[in-house]
Amino acid sequence: MILKVHWRSSLSALVGLACAACTSAQEFSGQRAVDSLQAVIDTTTIDSLRLAALLDVAFAQHSIDPRAGVKAGEEAYALAIRREDLMSEAKANAVLGMCRLSLGDHVLALQYQLKALDLFERLDDRHHIGTAHNNIGILYREIGEFEKANEHLEFWYAIAAGIPDSMGIATASYNLGTVKASQGAFDEALERYYGSLAIARAMGTHPRLVLENLIAIGILLTEKKADHDRALQYAFEALALNREYHFGEAQAMAYLLAGEAYRGSAMAGSDQASEPLLTLSRSYLDSAVHTSKAGGFLVLEYASHKELSEVLALLGEPIGALESFRAYSTLKDSAFNLEKDKKIVQNTMQYEFDKKQAQARAEQEKKDIRQRLVRNAIIAGLVGVSIFLIVVYKQRNRIGKEKERSERLLLNILPSEVAAELKAKGSAEAVHLDQVTVLFTDFKGFTAMSEQLSPKDLVKDLHECFSAFDRITEKYSIEKIKTIGDAYMAAGGLPTPNTTHATDVIKAAFEMRDFIAEGKARKVAAGLPYFEIRIGIHTGPVVAGIVGVKKFSYDIWGDTVNTASRMESSGEAGQVNISEATYELAKDEPGLSFTPRGKVQAKGKGEMEMYFAGTK
Numbered sequence: 001m002i003l004k005v006h007w008r009s010s011l012s013a014l015v016g017l018a019c020a021a022c023t024s025a026q027e028f029s030g031q032r033a034v035d036s037l038q039a040v041i042d043t044t045t046i047d048s049l050r051l052a053a054l055l056d057v058a059f060a061q062h063s064i065d066p067r068a069g070v071k072a073g074e075e076a077y078a079l080a081i082r083r084e085d086l087m088s089e090a091k092a093n094a095v096l097g098m099c100r101l102s103l104g105d106h107v108l109a110l111q112y113q114l115k116a117l118d119l120f121e122r123l124d125d126r127h128h129i130g131t132a133h134n135n136i137g138i139l140y141r142e143i144g145e146f147e148k149a150n151e152h153l154e155f156w157y158a159i160a161a162g163i164p165d166s167m168g169i170a171t172a173s174y175n176l177g178t179v180k181a182s183q184g185a186f187d188e189a190l191e192r193y194y195g196s197l198a199i200a201r202a203m204g205t206h207p208r209l210v211l212e213n214l215i216a217i218g219i220l221l222t223e224k225k226a227d228h229d230r231a232l233q234y235a236f237e238a239l240a241l242n243r244e245y246h247f248g249e250a251q252a253m254a255y256l257l258a259g260e261a262y263r264g265s266a267m268a269g270s271d272q273a274s275e276p277l278l279t280l281s282r283s284y285l286d287s288a289v290h291t292s293k294a295g296g297f298l299v300l301e302y303a304s305h306k307e308l309s310e311v312l313a314l315l316g317e318p319i320g321a322l323e324s325f326r327a328y329s330t331l332k333d334s335a336f337n338l339e340k341d342k343k344i345v346q347n348t349m350q351y352e353f354d355k356k357q358a359q360a361r362a363e364q365e366k367k368d369i370r371q372r373l374v375r376n377a378i379i380a381g382l383v384g385v386s387i388f389l390i391v392v393y394k395q396r397n398r399i400g401k402e403k404e405r406s407e408r409l410l411l412n413i414l415p416s417e418v419a420a421e422l423k424a425k426g427s428a429e430a431v432h433l434d435q436v437t438v439l440f441t442d443f444k445g446f447t448a449m450s451e452q453l454s455p456k457d458l459v460k461d462l463h464e465c466f467s468a469f470d471r472i473t474e475k476y477s478i479e480k481i482k483t484i485g486d487a488y489m490a491a492g493g494l495p496t497p498n499t500t501h502a503t504d505v506i507k508a509a510f511e512m513r514d515f516i517a518e519g520k521a522r523k524v525a526a527g528l529p530y531f532e533i534r535i536g537i538h539t540g541p542v543v544a545g546i547v548g549v550k551k552f553s554y555d556i557w558g559d560t561v562n563t564a565s566r567m568e569s570s571g572e573a574g575q576v577n578i579s580e581a582t583y584e585l586a587k588d589e590p591g592l593s594f595t596p597r598g599k600v601q602a603k604g605k606g607e608m609e610m611y612f613a614g615t616k
Helices: 002-013 031-043 047-061 066-083 086-102 106-123 126-142 146-162 166-182 186-203 207-223 228-245 248-268 271-295 298-314 318-330 332-413 416-425 446-452 455-475 501-526 559-569 580-586
Strands: 431-444 479-484 487-492 532-547 553-557 576-579 592-602 606-615
Touching: 031 047, 047 066, 047 086, 066 086, 086 106, 086 126, 106 126, 106 532, 126 146, 126 166, 146 166, 166 186, 166 207, 186 207, 207 228, 207 248, 228 248, 248 271, 248 298, 271 298, 298 318, 431 446, 431 501, 431 559, 446 455, 455 479, 455 487, 455 501, 479 553, 487 501, 501 532, 501 576, 501 580, 501 606, 532 559, 532 580, 553 559, 559 576, 559 592, 559 606, 576 580, 580 592, 580 606
Parallel strands: 532 576
Antiparallel strands: 431 487, 431 532, 479 487, 532 553, 576 606, 592 606
């Protein structure tokens, strides 16, 4: 099932990106180690000790609390830059890539890992070059580029074997096993996992890698070999080991594995034995749901609810099964965004490849043209050359006009900063923006109007409204992102960050609302059908970039987008509904007023503080 692939793929978040950032021989793992290292960070006045401790905290946190890992990694990066410590700068990039992968941010993860590889190559550090290839190989595996993943991982395995580096060999074996499992080569995957587990156990200093192998082996045993009893043994061993180290994601995985194995045993056994086994399965799946939710492990929570709904149905508890299935369904949107990020990385990689191919073809075409021109000039003589020059002049003039037209079209599609980068480099990198304000609009009554108007008149109405919205967003320096049916999406504070994005977007929303209200009044007076507008606004971080290589467009992704959409759907016609995050930025703006709505239920988000924005 696709679901199983999804939750299995999150295994890489713990160990898949291995020790490129670890600064000591002993792997730091568990909350106790984090606490000890934090004490060093809080007390030391020696920059070199502080830097080493920050890197180790970031490494340890990537599987415990990746957001805390990002914070420590960014502080380590800033300190490394200040000290002009190139090795620490490279390690900071590597560990930030690991934390971003744990958060499901494949775009930033790839950027950090490529930067780390470049720095390690400049330092000519073969060991770290190998670990960087390992990290990039895992990212390729995450987006389904298995052949490329194998190439990078085998490169690391060869380096580790030549040093020799036992931890490197064990990590490479584990990662190659995950690729083999993704390709359906389950026996080869088990062989790799068993080898990695044996080395990790013998070393006795890398509990995280032991845990990963135990869970990975258990998954294959229960899902592909139907050996549920052995799978349970591995799940129980993982849970016992994790009682000492407290890796939240590994604990959730082990609970999920145990629940799945008990369910498999129940389905394979007699009817009399099935109910007790299903009850045990339910218990472990309940624990998987709670642990995943507490740790913010979206994919695991998604998978656990799906499994739990099926087990509850088998136990004859339809209400509980329905509740779990609904929870699973509400998480699908966010899980889908993770998959979209993978596609962005894949498109970026493909775009770079196509760009290099196009450059090679262009160079060859230039050579061919030069050769033909020389030959024709010699044959045609002076008269031919004169004619040729006239044609070239006209052609250049035509090309100049076409270029100007193309540039105008490009600026109509993309922000000017992104268009300039695309023209200068042939590509535009996706970027993470810490704070932007996203606006969603939707027309209430649009479906009813579509049944009363001809398609031509309906599209004319939409065109009139969206053209007005385009003028309003341009007035307030807001970037239009896209239209989706009768919905309109825009954002302030990008691609160039600013401090006024929240109030700019709110003021633009008022003008959009007023434009629709004026149109409604005219149509009511004329006895024509009309629609009203709901507007929702939320502020938070996003990833922004260009999607695809044909008919590409500038777009944004992240939970901020989902939340802004929920603000719109949770609002009311004729109102501008904003989140608490936007309110905090705009509350002191002169001329604006805000009506608290209290906590309002938002689909997939639970209860959220919301406000209706207005003018004084």
